[in-house]
Amino acid sequence: MSSQEILNFLSSGKWVSGEDLASRQGISRAAVWKQIQGLRKKGYEIESSTRKGYRLKRMHDPLDADMICEGLRTKWLGLDLRCFNEVCSTNDVARSIARECQNGTVILAETQTRGRGRLSRPWASPPGGIWMSLVLKPEISLDRAYRINMAVSVAVSRSFSALYGLDVGIKWPNDLLIEGRKICGILMEISAEVDRIGWAVVGLGINANVDVSGFPVEWRCTSLRQELGLEVSRIELIQKLLWEIEETYQRMHSKDLYEEWRRRSATLGKQVRITSASGDLLGEAVDLAEDGALLIRAEDKIKRVLAGDCIHLRAVGGI
Numbered sequence: 001m002s003s004q005e006i007l008n009f010l011s012s013g014k015w016v017s018g019e020d021l022a023s024r025q026g027i028s029r030a031a032v033w034k035q036i037q038g039l040r041k042k043g044y045e046i047e048s049s050t051r052k053g054y055r056l057k058r059m060h061d062p063l064d065a066d067m068i069c070e071g072l073r074t075k076w077l078g079l080d081l082r083c084f085n086e087v088c089s090t091n092d093v094a095r096s097i098a099r100e101c102q103n104g105t106v107i108l109a110e111t112q113t114r115g116r117g118r119l120s121r122p123w124a125s126p127p128g129g130i131w132m133s134l135v136l137k138p139e140i141s142l143d144r145a146y147r148i149n150m151a152v153s154v155a156v157s158r159s160f161s162a163l164y165g166l167d168v169g170i171k172w173p174n175d176l177l178i179e180g181r182k183i184c185g186i187l188m189e190i191s192a193e194v195d196r197i198g199w200a201v202v203g204l205g206i207n208a209n210v211d212v213s214g215f216p217v218e219w220r221c222t223s224l225r226q227e228l229g230l231e232v233s234r235i236e237l238i239q240k241l242l243w244e245i246e247e248t249y250q251r252m253h254s255k256d257l258y259e260e261w262r263r264r265s266a267t268l269g270k271q272v273r274i275t276s277a278s279g280d281l282l283g284e285a286v287d288l289a290e291d292g293a294l295l296i297r298a299e300d301k302i303k304r305v306l307a308g309d310c311i312h313l314r315a316v317g318g319i
């Protein structure tokens with residue numbers, strides 16, 4: 001019996017005895033218990049009682065491609081949308097089909113076994129989140145690729161404020177924060193020939209209905225469920241995100257978009273530390289340039305940083 005079958009049996013939200021689960025599939029109760037442990041490790045919240053058996057405490061709205069597409073108002077983004085129960089990484093799936101699939105193909109998964117973040121960091125992907133990758137085929141040169149990140153991060157920030165009234169800032173270059181806590185990360189991977197982008201895979205990791213209480217404190221994470229005190233409809237959020245991304249992506253080169261990205265910045269005015277291949281840079285984030293660079297005042301000089309890992313230390317003049 002696969003753990004997916006156990007999940008299917010538990011999906012009613014009612015108690016199911018271990019004996020029942022075991023006899024239906026002709027396996028031992030110990031084998032059932034092992035599967036349950038595996039599911040818990042992946043983040044499924046399953047209660048157990050010696051008398052009653054097992055119960056799935058929380059069933060998230062399932063990611064169903066037909067249901068998502070039914071209310072999707074986009075013209076091209078997500079017209080080919082594929083949902084999986086479990087994948088290694090949605091970015092890996094997207095990369096493997098990127099050459100042949102159509103522009104705007106979307107890959108979603110309930111869980112990822114090897115979700116990746118920037119700088120090859122592991123990305124926790126339990127059920128309840130939105131783990132999604134977009135395959136984009138923009139007609140732009142490689143040096144304009146940062147505009148895709150700009151468009152996507154603005155779209156995510158907009159979606160959260162429109163749907164939930166949340167103030168979500170963009171930490172340079174493209175993390176989304178609520179009061180300093182990360183709610184969404186973006187990982188863009190590109191294949192380019194000479195100077196033209198062949199495809200870009202943009203992976204979004206959104207802690208939607210995720211229980212982040214078990215995540216390491218140093219990750220400084222939050223989730224929509226934690227911020228709002230209730231579960232959000234992932235389907236509604238995905239539809240909104242795709243709509244907003246299509247809109248911002250289509251005008252990714254506009255001054256308006258850059259200005260909105262700058263306005264939504266959570267980094268400006270902060271004391272920051274940037275770690276890059278050329279070492280650490282400490283200073284005040286004083287501006288964001290149109291080419292995506294962060295301008296930092298350090299030792300009375302203004303330095304331009306185009307890439308790196310950014311840590312917010314504190315607001316200048318703040319506590």
Ligand code: BTN
Binds near residue numbers: 112123132205
């Ligand atoms: C980061 O902040 O470091 C970026 C995190 C990106 C995570 C998402 S989840 C969907 C997609 N698949 C992955 O393996 N990574 C991205």
